[in-house]
Amino acid sequence: MALIDELQELRTTGLESIAASDDLAGLEAVRVALLGKKGSLTGVLRGLGALAADERPAAGKVSNEVRQALEEALADREAVFSASALERRLTAEAVDVTLPGRRRAPGRQHLIEKVTREISDIFIGLGYRIAEGPEVELDYYNFTALNTPPDHPARNASDTFYVEDLSGDAATVAGESDVLLRTQTSPVQVRVMENSTPPIYILAPGKVYRRDVADPSHLPQFTQIEGLVVDEGITFGDLKGTLEHFAHEMFGPDRAVRLRPHFFPFTEPSAEVDVSCHLCNGAGCRMCKGSGWLEVLGCGMVDPNVFGYVGIDPERYSGFAFGMGAERIAALKYGVPDLRHFIESDMRFLRQF
Amino acid sequence: MRVSMKWLRELVDVELPLEALVDLLDMTGTKVEAVHAIGATLEGVVVGLILTKKRHPDAETLWVTTVDVGGERPLTIVCGGQNFEAGDRVPVAVVGTTLPNGVTIKKAKLRGIVSEGMNCSATELGIGSDASGLFILPADAPVGVPFAQYHGMADTVLELEVTPNRPDCLSMIGVAREVGAVTGRIARVPSTSLTESGEAVEASVSVAIEDPSLCSRYTARLVRGVKVGPSPAWLAERVAATGTRPINNVVDVTNLVMFELGQPLHAFDAATLGLQSGKRAISVRLALPGETLTTLDGQERALAADTLVISDQSGAVALAGVMGGAATEVTGSTVDVLLESACFDPASTGRTSRRLALISEASMRFERGVDANGCVDVLDRAASLLVEVAGGTVAPGVIDEYPRPAVPAVVPLRISRLNALLGTELDRARVAGILERLGLQVDGPADELTVTVPTFRPDLGREVDLIEEVVRVHGMGLVPSTLPAGRGRVGGLTEDQERRERAGAALRGAGLNEAITWSFADPTDAERIGWVFGPDERPVRLLNPMSGDQSLLRFSTLPGLIRAVADNRRKGVADVHLYEMGSVWWTAPGRKQPKERAVVAGVLAGSWNRTGWNDPGVALDLSDMKGVVESLVEELGIARFRLRAADLPHLQPGRSAEVLIGGDVVGWLGEVHPSVLASYGCAGGPVAAFELQLKPLLKAARDVRPFTDLPRFPGVKMDLAIVVPDGVPAERVEQAVRSAGGKLLDEVRLFDAYRGEGVAPGHTSLAFALVYRHPDHTLTDEEVTALHEKVVRKATSAVGGQLRG
Structure with a gap:
């Protein structure tokens, strides 16, 4: 049961970290820490093999739920960040449309x-x-x-x-x-x-x-x-x-x-x-x-x-x-x-x- | 031709209001250029009664007068006239009046006495030539009334534009006839009554015409015992209304009759003409070699061989039809006057008057043609008037040499032809009515009229002339408007015209504005731009230029375009982008008409745009000019276009090229040589220019460019930089690359030409972006690598370059 508890614990702390990240880079670091090859979830799942056969299905199910929850939270958080990044870019790129245009005026017929x-x-x-x-x-x-x-x-x-x-x-x-x-x-x-x-x-x-x-x-x-x-x-x-x-x-x-x-x-x-x-x-x-x-x-x-x-x-x-x-x-x-x-x-x- | 309405009304009834008459004359071909009210200029001149006359205390010749002008009190006027007494009535110009001679009357002190106006002479009022004293008015002249009104001076003068085919309208009677024709009235020819006495004219005068082709008739009358003096007011006034200055009674009579009847007259002082066998012997002949004549204006004139002169046996006494001679002029001491009325050849008179720059009222009339059949009537009219104003007696008889009588023309006119040409349906009655009112005689059957034209209408000799008369008087406005109904025509431009339009559009699209500069050139232009003419070729010289700096036809558009840049720069316009399409010329010994060549040319100076918030304002140079020409060539669909470096004298060395189309040189392009710019005062930076012959350009153009299939497989992009020594043109390197790459090398684009760090001195690195593409499949890495290696190897060795590491 300890493994399932660990997974639940990981979900809670993982979701907290995701929520706490404040930019795309931070969020990427959290993603690697949670889901990367050396990440927490991978680490916890290494204990799966040690479980009794009848416990594995339940643990597997929970682990999938936790992964899904974390991935969703990451995606949501990323969407928030990219929306605001676009917002910032657009703000930065605004121009004064009343400035004169850039042109080479065509010549005129006499x-x-x-x-x-x-x-x-x-x-x-x-x-x-x-x-x-x-x-x-x-x-x-x-x-x-x-x-x-x-x-x-x-x-x-x-x-x-x-x-x-x-x-x-x-x-x-x-x-x-x-x-x-x-x-x-x-x-x-x-x-x-x-x-x-x-x-x-x-x-x-x-x-x-x-x-x-x-x-x-x-x-x-x-x-x-x-x-x-x-x-x-x-x-x-x-x-x-x-x-x-x-x-x-x-x-x-x-x-x-x-x-x-x-x-x-x-x-x-x-x-x-x-x-x-x-x-x-x-x-x-x-x-x-x-x-x-x-x-x-x-x-x-x-x-x-x-x-x-x-x-x-x-x-x-x-x-x-x-x-x-x-x-x-x-x-x-x-x-x-x-x-x-x-x-x-x-x-x-x-x-x- | 100035037409006094007062005078005109004596010759024909005019019932139309002035405005309607003016419109009618306009619409029948005698344009009224201006309408002048005269008499109005004498505003401020009133009839005055001289109350007192006292000697000026400080001036022996001046009088101090008090004059009643109908005001609250009499005016004090200091006066220099001697011919008056207290109680006389005279015209008085009050303070503020401007007289016809331009003098404005002011309140002024004359030798200490304030004068409040001026008592006037006839000369001062512009109505006569008598300046000897005040113009004394009849005792019943009403004091205070405007002088012009009292004197009947108020008149309206129409200034008519008489077309050269209507010499008859250079006379009052001709205008009256014309007015009559268009208003349905008959003009009245002034009547003449003449009493002859004394010895017959033949006893005193003889005339011989040497060349009847230059003088078809010469008539003369002798008036003995005249008293030359100022003209009476009515005569002076009438002459003045024609715009001519009154001179004396004899001259004024000849002028009056000329304006009245259109036939110039000349008056000789008979006593000054040489005697031969007891007669004043006149001959009409061509000038002799080296002959001179001092004309009325006091100038001695050398006479060209084809000058027709009136002469006595001592030499020329007058230029026939142009101007009289000073020696035979009528003067105050003249007693006998010989009046001449003749018909001189229009062309001969015109040549003489133009050659001597003497355009007189007489020469103008002879040049257009006078009616030979009118000569004697005119003479009679003048003689009778002369006796009336200058006394004397008219010698019996007329000298009349008339070797070539003018015969009235008989002209057939088909009504059917008239209607076919005009697009009208006029009937015989309408047509005949119009012609008859013009003084023509109409006979003949219904459709075929026979029209007899009096000799005062020399312009009516053909059927079409009569058709014109009919439509003119009928009213062009009444002719129904139609469009030609002809079949089988299609409008449009020729191929070359269409291509020229496209060339212009391409140049405008590339940013050039169309200019039109002078076709003339300055003789120094060739030297200034170092223009090289071919052997035997030379610029075209104008024989009569307006000015020295426009005395050639241009052989290049360049000087004109440089001047345009310089002019713009002087006015503060730095950015100049112009093109011009026009002709240039040159000639060669043996050529009649010069060779005329159409060129297209352009000039660029400054930058495309003034430096702006988003535009660095890069200075235009050869490269921009080349880009413009590339656009032009592309628009015309010309495939084989290239520049070849060439040292041309008008261009800056190293920035100078010939333009080749299909291997032939068709023009040049480059930056104008700084010293050429300096010689035109065109300071302010480089000027790029080009000039191309239009013909080969248009000939090489293609109107329809066939479709090329779009690529279906992706291309592979590779870059290639080759370092070449100076003197190897980029064009050659590009060609080497292309030929090494063959068909699979789809695109070659030079994207950098670099000199500097990393490249050996005296070398340039040319960087190309290449696209390899196969039409049937996607190229593999192996294929591309092999291809590219071949390109590198072959191209570098072909141009003696190296792959840039």
Whole structure:
């Protein structure tokens, strides 16, 4: 009976030790002391063999009960310790979520490219493709084939940049050279008309150059976006509907749009397009200089003379063309007061859009 | 073109309120750029009655006056005019008034006497050229009434933007005709009554045109016995309303008629023209070699060979259509005036005026084209007005050399074509009505009109020109809006455009912001960055740059990007991450158009982020720039990309590389040479940069990358450190490892490059993390050990390195 008493005693003292342990390490030491190979329970159980055979079952049963009780108590105690250890870790790891995040900010698209893209997408949606061409052009493509008279002021060295021509050719117009920085992206249209047959639905965005001193509303280098449609049965109404769609997409569905007759050498009839001012809703403000309207682009039906230069039959085909300055559109839409921001690469400007 | 509403109303009935008229003009193609109220500038000028006039005690030429201006008491005004008496009525500017010449009247002491205003001359009020004395008003002028109101000066002036195709609208009558057309009224041409007397003009004047292609008509009239002097107020005022300064009665008449009818006139002092066979002989010819002319503005001008001049036998006396000569100018002593009304070639006039930088009201009109058929009417109008304001008699007859008469154009117009082009359903009545109101004559059957266009509308020569007139006046707003109905078109980007978009997105994803810099370059850029052009290649020179530092086209984006970094740094922005896609250019002897090459370039300076609570703010260098380009290349799906060390003049030695795609050099990458940075004043630490040709990059791109199976069996990780002497690039060591490992070496990642303690001087330890993996089974320890030993052995011997112990 002494063995059973010893076991009972061991349970009592063991449970006390477990309860008294105050951390995981202490608890592990208690576990080893009680249940390890050299532990108390193992020691007591060595006496089992000395018992009479009829006593063994009872003693064995008690020993199992004691082991189970101790193991349960150890597990419970361990659970308590790990819960509080986790608790402590979590407390220690808490952060101030209002501190700034860690990031590498993705870069931004230039506002002009963003606007160009926005406009391109509107016309791609209408079935246009994007056409491109050289920025250094020939007088023929930039002026002549666009029905510009030989003495037109736009050809002046005061308006258009000319570059050195090393071919040895005599210039075909007044001046030293008929190689120039394109003043519009219309030469792209001429090249497309030369090299393909209608139907033609293209948008030609790109850099253009004019001899203006850089100031809040002028840049000698800027971005033009021009469109050209040549197909059978194209009407002035198609031009109007197309540009109204564009203006509504770009400036908002509630904007009023009007076409004002104007003059361009390469279109006839020609018009300028005004959109009602989005700041004052047409009432008149500083942005629209009190008129209630913002001039956003020029357009017209392709002049038959232009078709003549590229060999398209004006009796069979008709078409329209339009052009706008991306800088002006961007300045109007985003309220940029000075176009020079676009070319100055100030990170604080570039990061805004 | 400035249009006085008062004047316009004399030429056409205007019943619309001003605002509605402005809108209507805007919407029919004559944009009203501004509306000025004039007369308002004379606020503070009232009619005054001079009560007393006494000599100033301390100044012989000054008078002390008391003037009733309708106020509580008379004002004391010190006055320098001599042409008045007590009892005269004069315009008085009270204290606080600002006169048209900008002078503001203040209460001031003049030689000790306080003057409370100013008695005004016509010149001071901007209404005339007579500055000789006070502007004496009629005896019934009501005292105290605002002068502008009394004098009928209050007027509204519209500033019109006249498009270059509408020379007719550079005249009051043309504008009146246009207003009439859009409001349904008929304009009234001013009537002229002329009395001729004396000897016929042919007896005194002869004209010869040498080249009719440059002067299609030359007409002249002689007015004898004029008295040149200040213009009467009505004339001076009218001329002033056009924005022109009144000069004298003769010149003012020519200007008035030019503004009224659109035809520039010139007045010669007939006596100054040379005599030939007893006649003032004028010829219209090209300038002779070395010929010069002193123009009205007193400048002596050398005349180019293609300058059209008016000449007498002694030489040029006027630049045709541009400016008169000083020697033949009308002066106070002129007695006989020869009036010229001619039609000069637009292109020739334009060239001369631009070459001499003389843009006059006359040259502007000739450049756009004047109506040759109007010359004589204009002459008659001017002669009759001249007699009215300057006296004299008009010599009978007109000199009229008209070698190339202008003929009205006859233009067919199909109503069906008009509607097909406009997308409208206008009927013949509507179309004909519009054209007729514009002064055109319409004949012909129902669909096929025959339209006769008067010569004052040179812009209407083709069917499409008439279609434009119709839609313009009909109202573009009334055309129904539609979208093109054409079939068989698909919008979208080309493959290259799509890839360029992806390239931009990749660079932005890697942290770079898009920039647009100047396409222009400074001639010193090449030297500053040590740029090496190919044999025969040279930068593209602008013939007419805006400034010396922008006189080339750029051959590299680097100078622009360095300037962008420098500018940002100057503004206190240290962290700069930019990319740009754009063109660069160069040319070579024999080339017409330069070679234009699209490039993508970038620049990094500072750190990604400013040092923060959780970011040490590591300075960006070559490695970061390479990482950006690696991201770009990966996004484009380019497989064969590598850098090769190369000494490039613009980059720092040892931090300078060529970029290769598929074995070809497509650009460079590195850190900008410190002395290059210094030459751009770009202080503040290293700047990493790259520039790649876009074309090979886009060409090497792949849009669809095929699927590779994911590994099904675990890999075995092993580390390997090889010590190599300097000069052995990491890339070569990695290649040696890979080739030694063969297919079973699944991953090789360089995780450390170490120099220092434990590694022999002049050597680097390159540590790789390797993963061995077999596609079909889990590798056994024995297999891995054997493989790894082979890798160590082969790789070390291949690069002359040693396994790090």
